[in-house]
Amino acid sequence: MSVGKIPFLQAVNGSTVMLPCTYASCIGIQDLYFNWQFNDNGTMQKVCDSLKVNEGVEPHVDIYRERVEFIGKNINNNVSILLWNITFEDGGQYTCFGRNPKEKGRNGSAIFHLIVVDELRVVDNRLTILIASVVGGAIASIMFFIWMKTFVIFVLSKLEERKKECLVSSSGIDNTENGLSGSKADSKPTPKKK
Structure with a gap:
């Protein structure tokens, strides 16, 4: 189960928010049980739950709290929920849980924090x-x-x-033209006298 890269949201009192959650399975699903729970001062309260028979079937979801709507269909293994008209009491920790019997009953869960405020700070x-x-x-x-x-x-x-x-280049020219020793002018043999 995954709630995405950012596991929290700050929202204004009275707004509508989505709590994201997706599941992943390498071998597919069969009778996937999933639920959302809300941590109410240490007591876990069920928000919704369902049994997803397989990936091609849209689940029937039982909802246990007011202003909650299941919006995760069969697209991208989505089991997200929507909270309508949130109040300060809705703020806190939500847990998305799933158990897939096809994976030997392996459990997965992810935690999402909802922070409800009067107004968003600029x-x-x-x-x-x-x-x-x-x-x-x-x-x-x-x-x-x-x-x-x-x-x-x-x-x-x-x-x-x-x-x-x-x-x-200038020193080479001077040596040649001035006939200094070691220059080309000295290299000519002197004529012999008879």
Whole structure:
């Protein structure tokens, strides 16, 4: 049995809410017994129950509390219920229970918490937005600094390479043209006198 990823709900007094529950079975179901129970100060009160003969048959559900409707049909193994016009007394812990004889009578259950309030609070997230903006700006600044540093190092290395190329090529030209020792001008043999 599963009540989903978020096992609680905050709802306004007088509203209608759905309490979700689904069952799962690898080998299918046969005579699946399921029920919903409400924990009333330590005493478990049955909300509804039923026997689901197999997956293709919609169950007949017996309901034991006012303002409760079974809405789980045969779609996606759904055994959810709807609570109409909730009151503060409806708030608390609900348990969705199931037993499948085909799985050797294995039991499963899931707990859902209903919180009934006068009004839903509006969350002021200006501080969160401010913090996210400052952190985002700081990260962007650091990334920009790293990019600029990398770019400057790249440009300086290219300039250094060009300087070296210029020095090497100009020193070779000077040696050849000026006839310095070790240059191409000295490598010619001197003519013999007769």
